[in-house]
Amino acid sequence: MSMPKIYRGRFAPSPTGPLHFGSLIAAVGSYLQAKHQQGEWLIRIDDIDPPREKKGAAIDILTTLEGFGFEWDSDVLYQSNKLQRYQEAVNDLIKQQLAYPCSCSKKSILKKTGQTEGEVVYPGFCRDKPLEKSPEYSIRLRCSSEHIHFDDTIQGKQAINLEKLKGDFVIQRRDHHFSYQLATGIDDAEQGITEVVRGADLLDCTACQLHVQRMLNLPSPHYCHLPVALNDAGQKLSKQSHATPIVTKNSVVLLYKALKFLGQKPPAHLMNANQEELWCWAKTHWRLDFVPKINPNIN
Numbered sequence: 001m002s003m004p005k006i007y008r009g010r011f012a013p014s015p016t017g018p019l020h021f022g023s024l025i026a027a028v029g030s031y032l033q034a035k036h037q038q039g040e041w042l043i044r045i046d047d048i049d050p051p052r053e054k055k056g057a058a059i060d061i062l063t064t065l066e067g068f069g070f071e072w073d074s075d076v077l078y079q080s081n082k083l084q085r086y087q088e089a090v091n092d093l094i095k096q097q098l099a100y101p102c103s104c105s106k107k108s109i110l111k112k113t114g115q116t117e118g119e120v121v122y123p124g125f126c127r128d129k130p131l132e133k134s135p136e137y138s139i140r141l142r143c144s145s146e147h148i149h150f151d152d153t154i155q156g157k158q159a160i161n162l163e164k165l166k167g168d169f170v171i172q173r174r175d176h177h178f179s180y181q182l183a184t185g186i187d188d189a190e191q192g193i194t195e196v197v198r199g200a201d202l203l204d205c206t207a208c209q210l211h212v213q214r215m216l217n218l219p220s221p222h223y224c225h226l227p228v229a230l231n232d233a234g235q236k237l238s239k240q241s242h243a244t245p246i247v248t249k250n251s252v253v254l255l256y257k258a259l260k261f262l263g264q265k266p267p268a269h270l271m272n273a274n275q276e277e278l279w280c281w282a283k284t285h286w287r288l289d290f291v292p293k294i295n296p297n298i299n
């Protein structure tokens with residue numbers, strides 16, 4: 001008989017800037033989903049894209065989380081400490097001919113396929129080409145037209161044709177950095193995460209990450225995609241849309257607002273409570289079935 005599995009969730013910010021209300025939603029949702037079930041909650045810093053990272057952002061993020069009263073189990077995992085593992089995985093996939101080098105530029109793919117600007121679907125031009133001498137290539141993972149199915153806890157049943165959505169996607173870039181899909185797929189599996197709770201803007205990535213796990217014979221977690229917070233212009237709150245950083249001195253008001261956004265019904269007096277009381281209420285009363293599928297438009 002196998003051991004009963006303990007719930008294990010995670011929050012995995014990229015250190016590209018300070019936390020904003022959108023990231024707070026993902027942190028609160030994943031934290032409460034774990035803590036309500038007496039599960040564990042891990043923090044992972046997704047620092048594998050140095051050109052996009054901001055110096056000091058990782059420490060700043062951890063300090064903010066601490067200031068907001070989040071408590072995490074075990075040490076923070078920095079993906080930059082796992083580069084050797086990712087390289088092994090890439091080599092392994094190449095050896096099994098599940099991945100291959102591709103020297104196509106974005107421009108040439110657009111030209112050959114007649115796609116317009118935006119995210120490029122790559123139809124596998126280099127699949128069966130011999131390895132060129134030039135080191136100027138990325139590594140792509142083969143995918144097929146077979147649908148990838150998963151049952152999202154909030155968004156419901158999904159069936160994604162990866163070939164149509166992304167095509168053979170990049171797992172190691174031309175500049176040798178590893179892709180988000182590869183590193184996230186590996187770490188969610190190897191950290192024993194049982195459910196990934198994050199924003200629905202990442203719903204499309206799930207199929208890629210499930211595919212990575214399948215190709216590497218790794219287990220897959222369940223997925224739960226939360227509604228995404230938008231600004232007044234209807235854009236996703238992000239560093240790119242210049243979302244306001246969250247600050248600890250407003251933690252109770254912001255946590256209260258995050259709970260409301262997630263469909264919870266905290267009593268009004270908690271707006272003036274201390275952080276501990278608010279968390280205590282939230283951990284006890286968390287209801288995943290109250291969380292709306294899409295942005296509830298509160299303000």
Ligand SMILES: [Zn+2]
Pocket residue numbers: 101102103104124125126127
């Ligand atoms: Zn190519």
